Amino acid sequence: MSKMKYSRNVMCEVMRVVPPQQGTFKEFLTDFTYAGYTIPKGWKVYWTVNTTNKNSKYFRDPEKFDSSRYKDGEAPAPYTYVPFGGGRRLCPRKEYAWLVVLTFIHNVVKKYKWEVLSPKENVLGDMVPMPEKGVPIHLHPY
Numbered sequence: 001m002s003k004m005k006y007s008r009n010v011m012c013e014v015m016r017v018v019p020p021q022q023g024t025f026k027e028f029l030t031d032f033t034y035a036g037y038t039i040p041k042g043w044k045v046y047w048t049v050n051t052t053n054k055n056s057k058y059f060r061d062p063e064k065f066d067s068s069r070y071k072d073g074e075a076p077a078p079y080t081y082v083p084f085g086g087g088r089r090l091c092p093r094k095e096y097a098w099l100v101v102l103t104f105i106h107n108v109v110k111k112y113k114w115e116v117l118s119p120k121e122n123v124l125g126d127m128v129p130m131p132e133k134g135v136p137i138h139l140h141p142y
């Protein structure tokens, strides 16, 4: 996996631009003030990945898909790249998710040429992004 630098960079960018998980709820254990807003103890807030990952303060030209952002030595600063969350509740299975994703990519890319049948397919916004038609493809073995 550590040798799959290019694939990893591409997937990093996919997860930045279209995060598989949009965010989660957090409950405040104490009264909390942030940016002029006071949130009372016991309230819930929903934090979103996009508000950080599409913030031009952290990612230049944030709407642009550019996997070269993660080239060696150009890793995002801590807590600016958050598809897996951050801090104490960081996704505990993120390395397993990477293993599954990179193994899938390795097999598909090495064994098949693939043709996307609906290149302009819509991605529906929900708790998780869902391609409208399920991304039909034709696989042609090499």
Ligand code: HEM
Binding pocket: 019, 020, 021, 023, 024, 082, 083, 084, 085, 086, 088, 089, 090, 091, 092, 093, 094, 096, 097
């Ligand atoms: C691409 C795949 C995945 C993404 C993008 C993802 C993303 C996330 C995010 C954003 C959170 C919330 C972090 C927070 O609240 O601060 C989370 C939490 C969690 N994830 Fe994942 N996850 C993925 C795969 C998985 C897998 C494969 C598992 C289990 C096999 C898993 C198990 C969990 C659990 C148990 C939590 C709750 C952790 C806690 O509240 O302490 N995730 N994940």
